[in-house]
Amino acid sequence: MKNCLILLFFLSLISCKSDKYDLIIINGTILDGTGSDSFQADIGILDERIVEIGNLKNAEAKTIIDASGMVVSPGFIDMHTHLEPIMEMPDAKSLIMQGVTLALGGPDGGGPWPFGSYLDSLERLGTGPNLAYLIGHNTIRREVMGNVDQAPTLSQMDSMKNYVEMAMKEGAFGISTGLKYLPGTFAKVDEIISLSKVASSYQGIYTSHLREEGLGLIDAVQEAILISKEAEIPVVLTHHKAIGVKMWGASVKTLSLVDSARKEGLDIMMDQYPYAASHxxxxxxxxxxxxxxxxxxxxxxxxxxxxxxxxxxxxxxxxxxxxxxxxxxxxxxxxxxxxxxxxxxxxxxxxxxxxxxxxxxxxxxxxxxxxxxxxxxxHAMDDADVERIMKHPMTMIGSDGRLSQPGDGHPHPRAYGTFPRILGYYVREKNILDLPTAIHKMTGLSAQRLGIQDRGIIKKGNFADLTIFDPEKIIDRSTFTDPHQYPTGVQFVLVNGRLIVDQGEFQDIRPGKILRKNRMD
Structure with a gap:
């Protein structure tokens, strides 16, 4: 009797260990997003998550992707995205076709309001990629004060603080400012510090379109560093650049300021798009x-x-x-x-x-x-500054692109080509970055900045947000004269385990999730 019970116990263990998956990726070269070297392995996916990494040649699955000759990486994370048209373009095809599986919206001080109800609406609508949002300083200042050049009263300041707190409780990942734009340009640094302290108390980050990116760039970087110090908040110098002919080369100084601040214990990072033109x-x-x-x-x-x-x-x-x-x-x-x-x-x-x-x-x-x-x-930036900023270890990638669709306006090519351009032009052709480093800047480093632990890295238990591309063919095709062109070389994209790009073809599904800070469901 005892032997029979032991046999039944082992049979139950065998039956619980399933070799059946929803999807298996075989024969791929994995870059896991940590910056480590590549390795060969298969990936087993069940429902929304990665459940196995290893040799799965004999396993069964509903779908098998042969990734021979291709790189399997975490889905790309766009750290600066203009998602304003998302209600009209919920599939976000211009992002997905680049390999982007998570986009951060609400940059430059322009986050949505009311915050929580807007996210609720997106959840009901459904989206192609996963989306996360910042609360915008310009948005709440305009809501409370209008477009006026004056300091807030105590009552107005309390209202803005309450708005930031409300948004953080409703899932914002931090606060963004657009200090070059109205009405943020009218705000003094003390106002920004006070509001950033509220975001910091909820483990949020601060991203800033700096007050100046041209002649006043150095002072503007120093202001952002001061905000980080006084508010005790991680800072991202968003779409970092040196603009205007007279400022070409200034990235040497700004990057030195970042390094000095980090040595003092301040958490300063940057994001960047790979073009010498702004929008x-x-x-x-x-x-x-x-x-x-x-x-x-x-x-x-x-x-x-x-x-x-x-x-x-x-x-x-x-x-x-x-x-x-x-x-x-x-x-x-x-x-x-x-x-x-x-x-x-x-x-x-x-x-x-x-x-x-x-x-x-x-x-x-x-x-x-x-x-x-x-x-x-x-078109007022210098390629040398672009490359210098790109190589800095604390620089992530963000398109600063607006959701776009063919025939609608004449967008900056970054809306279609940012991430393939990094991999095709700056990695393969110019050797500005090596491939593991580039993938880290586009995935794991960004997830770390956002405090997201189950995305951005390929490991067991993480969500199956994956991009599979041909490293010899991936390239952007969108140009300043002919922008409405999707990139080539992105063969498969998975969002939460579901194929949204299959053999280079876009699938009209909406598997994305609306991510909320401290509510990673």
């Missing part, structure tokens, strides 16, 4: 004071004020994002005159029969703002 609104060329309170149209009617506004625009064209050349200012989205999309400020001047001078360019900038503004690409 934002045409209003970034206009002095902030001229835009306060939505009074721009009235101010340009006053000859004296208009002269001051125009002088400020001319200065920015010469010294900041304008790059001292109207050809460097390219329109991506012009709702009121679609034929300008893809053309430059120089082109527009010619179309108007104007000499393409900086002065005439400033007049057209004023006209553009009066018509409702434009999305604008600024």
């Amino acid at each position: 934002t609104g045409i209003s970034v060329l206009i002095p902030s004071w001229a835009l306060e309170g939505s009074e721009f149209s009235n101010r340009v009617q006053d000859p004296i004020l208009k002269d001051s506004i125009k002088s400020g625009i001319i200065f920015n064209i010469l010294n900041d994002r304008g790059g001292n050349d109207l050809r460097r200012i390219q329109f991506s989205r012009v709702s009121w005159r679609k034929e300008l999309e893809g053309k430059t400020l120089h082109d527009w001047a010619i179309l108007e029969g104007m000499e393409p001078t900086v002065e005439n360019g400033a007049e057209l900038v004023i006209q553009a703002q009066l018509n409702g503004g434009t999305g604008t690409i600024y």
